[in-house]
Amino acid sequence: MTLGLFDTFPNAAPHREALAPGAVVLRGFVNESEENDLRAIESVVAEAPFRRMVTPGGFRMSVAMTNCGQAGWVTDLTGYRYSPTDPETDRPWPRIPALLADLAVRAAAVAGFPGYAPDSCLINCYEPGTRLSLHQDRNERDFSAPIVSVSLGLPATFLFGGATRSDRPRRVPLDHGDVVVWGGPSRLAFHGVLPLDDGHHRLLGRRRVNLTFRRAL
Ligand code: MD3
Numbered sequence: 001m002t003l004g005l006f007d008t009f010p011n012a013a014p015h016r017e018a019l020a021p022g023a024v025v026l027r028g029f030v031n032e033s034e035e036n037d038l039r040a041i042e043s044v045v046a047e048a049p050f051r052r053m054v055t056p057g058g059f060r061m062s063v064a065m066t067n068c069g070q071a072g073w074v075t076d077l078t079g080y081r082y083s084p085t086d087p088e089t090d091r092p093w094p095r096i097p098a099l100l101a102d103l104a105v106r107a108a109a110v111a112g113f114p115g116y117a118p119d120s121c122l123i124n125c126y127e128p129g130t131r132l133s134l135h136q137d138r139n140e141r142d143f144s145a146p147i148v149s150v151s152l153g154l155p156a157t158f159l160f161g162g163a164t165r166s167d168r169p170r171r172v173p174l175d176h177g178d179v180v181v182w183g184g185p186s187r188l189a190f191h192g193v194l195p196l197d198d199g200h201h202r203l204l205g206r207r208r209v210n211l212t213f214r215r216a217l
């Protein structure tokens, strides 16, 4: 039994929630002492600014994205893929900041995936109204490695579906500091994000930023 001593302190005690086989939510895994480390995201964005990319179907995505790592996820009229360079500049993506990579590696280990070695990190930026429609992440070469997601800023409702698009998704609230590890049988689940509600976050203002670490190559 718990005494509830930590309940009044957000982020004080990280806690683990099994979502599905291979999928674990680590509530409050990013603690306040690590929030300084998040400034590294700003240096990535300074080199490779957020941009709204176009899908193969010709729609501009509402989520603004950038990447760091050896490869970055991109989309244009020709398709989805990982690119070693930023198509806006033809320069390599910035490196993954070491402290952020460490965070993802620690989260993966806690969730039962030791030796995680992400080579790519997609950074998504949501503003109120921004959504991400149901999709699978399948441009990576090796589905045995999990995807680790770090939610920052405004809260969002995550949609966690099944193996087919028609499986009715569950709604999972994700808040600042929550980290989710998606591996094993959950790795290819359909998923998305509902339109972001308006609000204000003390660090990020009217935004939600989500980092997804991947083993792409
Ligand atoms: C479950 N991002 O970048 S993170 C994405 O909040 C993406 O920005 C969402 O979906 C976001 O591709 C969700 C959680 C997530 C990421 C990848 C997954 C969940 C996943 C891959 C397989 C299953």
Ligand code: FE
Residues within 6 Å of the ligand: 135, 136, 137, 191
């Ligand atoms: Fe995804």
